[in-house]
Amino acid sequence: xxxxxxIIYSTDSDWTAPEHADEMAEYGxxxxxxxxxxxxxxxxxxxxxxxxxxxxxxxGDVVVSDGPYAETxxxxxxxxxxxxxxxxxxxxxxxxxxxxxNGAVEVRPVIPREMD
Numbered sequence: 001x002x003x004x005x006x007i008i009y010s011t012d013s014d015w016t017a018p019e020h021a022d023e024m025a026e027y028g029x030x031x032x033x034x035x036x037x038x039x040x041x042x043x044x045x046x047x048x049x050x051x052x053x054x055x056x057x058x059x060g061d062v063v064v065s066d067g068p069y070a071e072t073x074x075x076x077x078x079x080x081x082x083x084x085x086x087x088x089x090x091x092x093x094x095x096x097x098x099x100x101x102n103g104a105v106e107v108r109p110v111i112p113r114e115m116d
Contacts, residue, residue, distance in 0.1 A: 003039060003110040004082045004090035009074040010103030015043045026098040034082070034093055041080035074103050081110065 015024060024043075031038060054063045080097065084090040087107070094105040 001083050001085065003112070004084055004087070004094075005106075005108045005110055006041075006080040006082055006090070006094045006097055007076060007106040007108065008078040008080075008097060008099035008103065009106065010077045010099045011073075012047050012075045012077070014046050015077070016045075023098055030097055033096070034080075037083050037093065039081040039083050041078065043078040044076065047075050077103075 013020060027043070031041075050066070052065050054065075055061065056063070077099065082090055082093055084093060087109070090107050094100060094107045097105050099105050
């Protein structure tokens with residue numbers, strides 16, 4: 001069965017803060033309702049905790065900088081890995097992720113990889 005990444009873009013917040021408890025409860029309810037098709041996922045800490053890694057070429061010098069790659073109003077705040085029948089099914093599920101209600105959820109097919 002194909003897998004889809006449901007990539008959540010919303011406000012840049014610390015989702016562990018008490019003021020987000022109600023919304024995190026909504027995520028808990030979504031996770032419980034969609035448990036049969038969720039294969040992974042996580043909420044992310046704010047972009048202020050990010051570290052960006054670049055190289056100037058393969059095997060080249062590593063350049064590390066604090067913070068996100070780009071500053072925007074909505075940032076990557078989490079994701080779910082969904083195993084769905086098809087894209088239409090993944091879209092229907094993504095519409096029930098709380099991040100879709102006040103941000104956006106990008107649905108993207110996952111390229112299968114061989115596991116050792």
